[in-house]
Amino acid sequence: MGDVDEMLHRSGRTARAAVGRLEDSTALDGPAEVVRRVAQAVLRPRTVSAVLRGVPAGHAAHPPLTDVPIGLWFSASALDLLAPVTGRRAADRLVGLGVLAAAPTALSGLADWETSERRDPAVRRVGVVHGVANLAALGLYTTSWVLRRRGHRAAGVLVGLAGGTFLGVGGYLGGHLALVRHAPHHDPLATTTVERVATGVRRTTTRGPATDAFEGVPLDETKRSTTDHGEIRTWIEAQGGRPALIPPLGPHEVPVPAAIFPSGPSGSGAVPATWQEWFDAFDRGGLAFVRPAQLTQAPPFFELAQA
Structure with a gap:
């Protein structure tokens, strides 16, 4: 045998x-x-x-x-x-x-x-x-x-x-x-959460130190967007942040990725999570990570939008 x-x-x-x-x-x-x-x-x-x-x-x-x-x-x-x-x-x-x-x-x-x-x-x-x-x-x-x-x-x-x-x-x-690759990454019924995030109703806002840790894809002169897991994790951790999730509101929604920073959580009701859980929710929601191009004057923040 x-x-x-x-x-x-x-x-x-x-x-x-x-x-x-x-x-x-x-x-x-x-x-x-x-x-x-x-x-x-x-x-x-x-x-x-x-x-x-x-x-x-x-x-x-x-x-x-x-x-x-x-x-x-x-x-x-x-x-x-x-x-x-x-x-x-x-x-x-x-x-x-x-x-x-x-x-x-x-x-x-x-x-x-x-x-x-x-x-x-x-x-x-x-x-x-x-x-x-x-x-x-x-x-x-x-x-x-x-x-x-x-x-x-x-x-x-x-x-x-x-x-x-x-x-x-x-x-x-x-x-x-x-x-092995767990494709497809998108939950077809996650549209309610995605729309809510995309319209800013459940926008996540950070209040960490002004650190520009990576270069994303320019959206305009003030914001950059990416879906790259490594870049997202690098940016959040550079602000002293840890991964967190906002629990879903309904049975057909997915958790909303958030972060916990030294100044507090980036969203109401955010609870600690692993990076694996964070990116699972991020991918299932079909999201993009949007952050400021430069963090010089205003408090830093990030948003989640429809990819």
């Missing part, structure tokens, strides 16, 4: 190392930028964005949708191999249904990726490869369906099996994104 356990662990380490190389590959950032532009165009209509992100379901739509084309396509391959004569008509229909089901599945995955890739470069890069693998699978299964319809059944079956290979790679990377 010891040899078997070691073999299994070695296999897992090899697979994780391969994905780690994808996570670190800056060469994928260029293609990711192209995908981001496509995603922003597709998700521009608010209703489309809400549906694809899973608002009607109460959680991300992509994970359960993936079961549909995967189940249909692998069932078709099973019939191709185990019942090549009696199951051929059912197999052909399953392939076609899988092609139809792949469209909403891919679009919901694009929505999840667009939400998370801004905060996690690893999600950005692995997500691109995940999408390419699944698109390759879709292309092969579509070709398989066309070949079957034209009477080239043997070729259609082989092309479908090739599609299953790409589907397996895409599924593995999707599992890594969900279980």
Whole structure:
């Protein structure tokens, strides 16, 4: 049993190392930028964005949708191999249904990726490869369906099996994104809290020493914005602050990130939290951290806005 356990662990380490190389590959950032532009165009209509992100379901739509084309396509391959004569008509229909089901599945995955890739470069890069693998699978299964319809059944079956290979790679990377990288980071029902923060009703205000600890993205001449976890933590700690959370007001809201400074908490009702809890709430709310460009005269403060 010891040899078997070691073999299994070695296999897992090899697979994780391969994905780690994808996570670190800056060469994928260029293609990711192209995908981001496509995603922003597709998700521009608010209703489309809400549906694809899973608002009607109460959680991300992509994970359960993936079961549909995967189940249909692998069932078709099973019939191709185990019942090549009696199951051929059912197999052909399953392939076609899988092609139809792949469209909403891919679009919901694009929505999840667009939400998370801004905060996690690893999600950005692995997500691109995940999408390419699944698109390759879709292309092969579509070709398989066309070949079957034209009477080239043997070729259609082989092309479908090739599609299953790409589907397996895409599924593995999707599992890594969900279980290891915890993507998507956004809670689709966190809109109430986000809107309240974005409009300033629950703005967090600091009163620490005037320290400019990092450079963010300029909003105007007075404020800078970032979603980078390291920069946010550096800035808050430079003011002598510690992470805190304001408890949610309702069951469908997430806690509001705040901070406790030497002069007091940055928000009413803030309670101490870990940085992990702080950034979990920050990511789930889809927030951006806004702080003054310079802290020279007015008391320093930070705000949370919709990213």
